[in-house]
Amino acid sequence: QQQVKQSPQSLIVQKGGISIINCAYENTAFDYFPWYQQFPGKGPALLIAIRPDVSEKKEGRFTISFNKSAKQFSLHIMDSQPGDSATYFCAARDGSYQKVTFGIGTKLQVIP
Amino acid sequence: DAGVIQSPRHEVTEMGQEVTLRCKPISGHNSLFWYRQTMMRGLELLIYFNNNVPIDDSGMPEDRFSAKMPNASFSTLKIQPSEPRDSAVYFCASSPLTGGFPRAFFGQGTRLTVV
Numbered sequence: 001q002q003q004v005k006q007s008p009q010s011l012i013v014q015k016g017g018i019s020i021i022n023c024a025y026e027n028t029a030f031d032y033f034p035w036y037q038q039f040p041g042k043g044p045a046l047l048i049a050i051r052p053d054v055s056e057k058k059e060g061r062f063t064i065s066f067n068k069s070a071k072q073f074s075l076h077i078m079d080s081q082p083g084d085s086a087t088y089f090c091a092a093r094d095g096s097y098q099k100v101t102f103g104i105g106t107k108l109q110v111i112p
Numbered sequence: 113d114a115g116v117i118q119s120p121r122h123e124v125t126e127m128g129q130e131v132t133l134r135c136k137p138i139s140g141h142n143s144l145f146w147y148r149q150t151m152m153r154g155l156e157l158l159i160y161f162n163n164n165v166p167i168d169d170s171g172m173p174e175d176r177f178s179a180k181m182p183n184a185s186f187s188t189l190k191i192q193p194s195e196p197r198d199s200a201v202y203f204c205a206s207s208p209l210t211g212g213f214p215r216a217f218f219g220q221g222t223r224l225t226v227v
Contacts (some may be wrong), residue, residue, distance in 0.1 A: 041220065043218025099160075
């Protein structure tokens, strides 16, 4: 049972396009929502994160949009580049237990 | 800073054998996490420690799995006996905040294959 549902599982985007990855959750105890980026053969690395009292956070070409009422959040990668090709994980932290649950991951391929 | 160091990077073992995975967290970090990654289940938290003390081991799949953190600079994850379904990539991560996962740093992982 996935507490954090992530889609799509794979995504192909042309260079310069916008990559969009969506996540949904049910647990209202989640209080922090990070996104991780993982390259082949490497461990995940924190990319950007948001708290539920904020509707949007932007860092460079990466933007998180957060809809608290719908219990959904998404990652937008603007002007996608081949170097962005990686697997992206959304995650959510349960503030009661300090435990983080990951989505299943989205494998992004940006083609020239 | 060398980052989180895991060893070995790859391990191939026969079913029934004991496997020990090792992790050296970043110096000064006081939280340590063990994760397992598979295609089917994604990233699963197995156990985490704060200040060398196990806080939550509810993700440890079976009694065959055990983890220790004898000091602030070393942790092990042991599987005894190993089974083919244990094949996965095991990650160790450390964080500078007690319970503050979002700033955790991951190691490069140990790819375990049990045949």
